[in-house]
Each structure stands twice: as C-alpha cells, then as structure tokens.
C-alpha cells in the first residue's frame with residue numbers, strides 16, 4: 349500500500365464526496381437488509397393463518413403491510429445504490445482525471461533524454477492502462493469494500509442471533525469461495541496482462557505495416573508481412589482462449605458455492621424445523637436470501653485483494669515516472685525579454701545515451717539580427733548547435749550564452765518563446781493546415797496565416813486543395829509532400845515572429861527555385877532577427893553574414909561566402925561541386 353499513498357492527496361481533495369458516498373453505501377445496504385426478515389414474517393403470517401391463529405383478513409392485512417415495506421425498502425435501497433455510484437464512482441473518475449493530468453504535465457516537463465530512454469508505448473500505457481487500474485482502487489474497491497464490511501458487520505451477527513447453528517453451516521462455504529475467487533482473479537490478471545501485451549504488439553505491428561505500406565509494396569514483401577500477421581493472429585487466439593478458459597470458471601464456481609450454501613440452509617434448516625429447533629419455516633427462506641446477499645460481497649473480498657494489488661503495481665509504475673527529475677530545470681522564475689545575441693564559449697557536448705561527442709570545444713558569436721549559416725557533413729553536429737540554443741539539452745562543458753547570460757540562468761519559457769524553430773523532420777499534427785500554422789501564435793487571424801503561408805511559398809499549394817486552409821492533415825501530415833510539410837513548418841515559425849530563428853535544414857525537400865524565393869522572403873522577415881540556418885546547400889548559406897563549417901564536432905572554417913570561397917577547404921569544394929551540379 350506504500351505506493352498508493354500518492355493518492356491520499358486526491359482523497360483529501362474529494363473528502364466530502366467520498367464521506368457522503370461511504371454513508372450512502374452504508375444506508376443502501378441497511379435498507380437491503382430489511383427485505384429478508386419481512387419475507388420471513390410474511391411466511392410466518394401465512395403459517396399462522398393455516399394454523400388458525402389469525403383470521404384471513406388479518407393475514408391479508410399483514411401480508412399487504414409487509415409487501416409494502418419490502419417494496420419501500422427495495423426502492424430506497426435502489427435509490428441509495430444509485431446515489432452511491434454517483435458519489436464514489438464519480439470521485440474515482442475525478443481522481444483518474446487528476447492523475448492523468450498530473451502524469452501528462454510531468455511528461456511535458458521531462459527532457460528529450462527521457463523520451464529516448466523510454467518507449468512511447470510505455471509512456472502511453474502508464475497514462476492510460478495504469479491510471480485505469482489505479483482508478484479501480486479509488487472507486488470500485490472502496491465501494492465494494494464498504495458494502496462488504498457493512499453487510500458483514502450487520503448481517504453475520506443478525507444471522508447468529510436468529511439461528512446460530514444454521515448460520516454456522518450457511519457461512520461455512522463462503523471463505524472457500526473468497527479464496528478461490530482470489531486465486532482465479534490472480535490467474536485472470538496474469539492472462540489478461542498477456543492479452544494486453546499481445547494487443548500492444550499487434551497495434552505496433554499493424555501501425556508500422558500501414559505506415560510503411562509503400563516500402564512493403566515496393567519491396568514486394570507482402571507475403572512475409574502476411575505470414576507475420578498470421579503468426580500474430582495465432583498467438584492472439586491462444587492468449588485470448590487461455591483467458592476465456594479461466595474466466596469461464598468464475599461464475600460457475602460462484603453458483604456452485606451458493607448452491608452448496610443453499611443446500612446447507614435447506615437441509616440443516618429443514619431438520620431443525622422438524623426437530624422444533626427453529627420456530628418457523630420462514631427462517632429458511634430468510635436465510636436463503638441472506639446467502640444470496642452475501643455471495644457477491646464474499647466473492648468480492650477475493651476480487652478486491654487482487655484489484656488492490658494491481659493498483660499498487662500500477663501506481664508504482666506511475667510513481668517511477670513522477671519521481672523522474674527533469675534534466676532541464678527552469679531555475680529562474682522571472683521572465684525576461686530576449687534581444688537575440690548568441691555566443692558559444694568552448695562548448696563540448698556528449699549525448700548521454702550514445703556517448704557521442706557531437707560538439708568539441710566550439711566557440712562562436714552571433715550578434716542580434718545577424719544570420720549565420722552552419723554547414724558540414726552529416727553527423728558533424730549542426731543540429732546539436734540548434735538544440736543547445738533552445739536548451740533542449742544542457743552542455744557538458746563550456747557555456748551557451750543568450751544576450752550574454754548563460755541559458756541555464758534564463759527563464760526557460762522566455763527563452764523558448766523567443767525562438768522559432770523549424771526542425772529537420774517537420775512534424776505536423778492531425779489537424780487542419782490553418783491550425784497547424786496557428787500553433788505559432790494562438791491569436792493570429794486567418795489573414796496573418798495566409799500572409800506567412802505566402803512568405804513560406806506554400807499558399808498556392810494550399811489554395812490548390814479542395815478545402816484550402818481547412819484541409820485536415822493525416823497522421824504526420826501524410827497528405828502533404830515533404831517540401832510542403834517543410835514550408836508549412838516554416839510558416840508556423842514565421843507566425844510566431846520570434847527574436848531568434850533556428851532553421852534546421854528545412855529547405856532540403858524544396859527545389860532550388862522555390863528555395864531561392866523562400867530565402868528572399870526570409871531575408872526580409874529576419875532582417876532584425878537572429879537567424880541560424882543549418883544546411884547542406886551553399887545556396888542557403890551564401891547570403892549569410894557568417895558561415896560556420898563543422899567537421900566531427902569542431903569548427904573547421906568560419907567567415908563570409910567571399911572569404912571562404914577564397915580559401916581552400918570544405919566550403920569552396922562544396923561550392924564548386926554544387927555549382928557544377930554535382931552532389932557533394
């Protein structure tokens with residue numbers, strides 16, 4: 349139960365509703381207890397009439413009175429059972445909602461390293477499946493727990509007062525039922541976990557098959573994929589069958605044990621009645637009703653134990669992530685407006701997971717408003733520079749300064765709000781094109797969006813779609829070509845109108861003519877903005893105020909287009925190659 353202590357704050361938050369729910373549960377159970385004794389009384393009244401103790405009209409009057417009481421108690425018990433679900437189950441839904449938000453908010457704080465070291469499926473499972481398991485503890489477990497406790501506290505003593513020997517025999521099979529249900533619940537849990545795991549494998553497989561359908565078709569590997577699918581289906585059938593088999597035991601077992609209890613009641617009760625140890629046959633009917641009322645709560649004891657164990661295991665997994673400290677911490681509370689000067693001072697950076705030193709003692713300065721292009725072979729550390737400016741990672745040694753202040757000492761929100769980043773693989777959400785661009789500025793009007801789309805040279809393409817700016821983009825924007833996606837992503841950054849632009853090879857998928865047009869537009873837009881452009885093309889770099897060439901994490905050349913073109917080296921070779929149309 350140690351892990352579940354995390355939920356205490358939520359129980360405190362909803363204490364009133366919870367307490368009310370507990371009271372209502374107790375009242376609902378007490379009303380349900382009224383019925384069996386009045387069934388007994390009704391039979392007793394008939395017995396008395398048959399023995400000529402009371403007249404027919406007295407018997408009728410008594411029966412009517414008892415029936416009305418039974419109906420009234422059933423209605424009240426039903427009403428309170430409804431209210432019980434409305435309070436306790438509602439509280440569990442609130443807790444589920446709060447916990448999901450808490451986990452999600454925490455996920456948002458965690459840095460990229462966390463996402464790399466944990467699978468997305470695992471993150472999703474903890475926020476959905478595990479939170480649902482925990483909800484069962486916050487709702488059904490409490491509700492059935494209180495119900496069972498109330499019934500036991502009220503009913504068992506009542507049964508012993510009415511007929512002690514009969515009560516002993518009636519209750520005898522129930523603990524066995526409880527233990528059996530507990531054991532079966534555990535097996536059910538194990539097997540349903542396997543089914544869950546299987547389902548997530550299946551969904552990953554199908555998702556990949558559909559996303560990669562063009563590769564599958566191009567390589568003509570449909571038979572292999574079909575075979576894999578067939579094997580997965582067989583595995584799915586086997587795991588589901590093994591779950592169904594054990595599930596099939598649940599209710600028959602319950603019915604068997606209720607049956608045994610009922611036989612005890614009838615046999616022992618009948619003998620006791622014949623021997624005159626119990627005064628009325630109505631007691632037998634009353635006890636049969638008690639047995640039926642007790643069966644579910646007794647079965648629930650076993651079920652509850654396994655629910656609590658599962659909730660504990662799930663909360664443990666949730667807590668593991670909640671206790672994860674964000675690697676990038678925002679230690680400065682006050683916001684600051686950013687001007688746009690950037691400086692790298694002897695920056696070395698090693699990725700923790702791969703231990704690759706992406707940048708090695710890199711130093712350079714960019715004045716606010718300047719444009720700097722970063723070139724170099726693939727894997728030379730270009731994107732890493734942009735990531736460090738946005739403080740997606742913290743440097744291993746050296747300093748990244750923005751406006752002369754180390755980025756760690758800037759408010760993270762201020763820093764990131766001042767940056768408009770266009771990543772290498774433009775990510776678009778499954779939403780309209782307009783909303784995807786609006787991401788850059790929630791308050792922008794349609795006209796603003798059209799204006800930036802024009803600057804990013806994607807307006808004409810968008811106009812070509814039937815629904816224009818309202819075109820919904822599929823998962824990862826599959827309805828757009830690579831170049832269109834890049835340009836929508838550029839429009840999004842332009843709309844933000846930030847102080848610093850970080851363009852990461854974001855024109856790689858557009859033709860050189862469009863590239864030229866976009867670059868001209870960007871030049872106008874970014875006149876007073878600090879701009880870092882990562883590229884493989886000289887055409888994107890030649891107009892920059894400064895060009896930096898990286899190789900294996902080190903700066904090997906630095907200067908303007910003219911300067912670098914006048915010295916032997918990577919830049920000049922690249923320029924000549926690209927001029928003559930060859931690929932570098």
Ligand SMILES: Nc1ncnc2c1ncn2[C@@H]1O[C@H](COP(=O)(O)OP(=O)(O)OP(=O)(O)O)[C@@H](O)[C@H]1O
Pocket residue numbers: 699701702704705706724725726727728729730731732733772853
């Ligand atoms: N997220 C990451 N985790 C671990 N290693 C990484 C990560 N990103 C990059 N690296 C490694 O760091 C080195 C520099 O990568 P970076 O992406 O900065 O290069 P790049 O010059 O932008 O390459 P490209 O031109 O291909 O985009 C590479 O060796 C790469 O494998």
